[in-house]
Amino acid sequence: MGLFSFLNFLKADKNQKVEFDPNEYVPSFWEDDYCQIEIVPAENRYFIKKQSQQIDELASKSRTDYGFGETFERGPMPVTTRSKEFRVNFFEKTLTDFKFQKARHIRYNKSEILNCESGKTKAFGFSNFTIFFDTDDEFVKNIWVDIGLIVSVPQLDLIQDTLYTLGEECELVLIDWNTLSLYDLAYKSQIQDYLMWHFK
Structure with a gap:
């Protein structure tokens, strides 16, 4: 799904006049964060590697003293997450079983x-x-995922176990488009390699 489709998708969700408890867990993301660290079906491995190579080549060619002279528009995944028919209640139960908080906003x-x-x-x-x-x-x-600095071993283990469960049961991979790095979530060693970049 393209960015503009997503923005239209969000219109019905927006509410400017919400008041909530200041202690409430309220995650945030910016427009540019959408699917930037993406979890997708493993069948997309070849496509992801090809797109990553194309992005890397374009970045090398268009690099300037001030950034990059060109942008790359990623194509849609050949095998969409929606096509796998993962049920929302399964995802919610899996995450709450691992003690993840469910956000209201x-x-x-x-x-x-x-x-x-x-x-x-x-x-x-x-x-x-x-x-x-x-x-x-x-x-x-x-x-998609938003990840900051992981501050404890128990938290590292919790995130790793959660991602591994999703990877093993749903055959998912994680692609970090910021670093063009692909990780198979069915392998704890690959998850740990990724999370260690965020561990203090």
């Missing part, structure tokens, strides 16, 4: 509030790690 682009209870975008996690997903009826449509 999401801060979007800082000034807007999305309602997770009535809207199509959901979030589970804690202050420095959130799994977001959007939905299409009872199915999960897209999954």
Whole structure:
């Protein structure tokens, strides 16, 4: 799904006049964060590697003293997450079984509030790690992650076990488009390699 489709997808979720408890877990993401660290079906490995190579080549050619002279628009995954028919209630139960907090609201682009209870975008996690997903009826449509600094071994283990369960049961991989790094979530060693970059 393209970015503009996602922005239209969010319109029904936006609510500017929400008040919530200051102690409430309220994750946030910016427009540019959407599917930037993405969890997708493992069948997309070849496509991801090809796209990563194309991005890397374009970045090398268009690098300037001030950044990059060109941008690359990623194509849609050949095998979409929606096509796998992962049920929302399965994802929610898996995440709450691992003691992830279910968000009632999401801060979007800082000034807007999305309602997770009535809207199509959901979030589970804690202050420095959130799994977001959007939905299409009872199915999960897209999954992405926001990750900060992991501050303890128990937290590292919890995130690793959660991602491994999703990877093993749903055959998912994680692609970090920021670093063009691909990790198979069915292998704990690969998850740990990724998470160690965020561990203090």
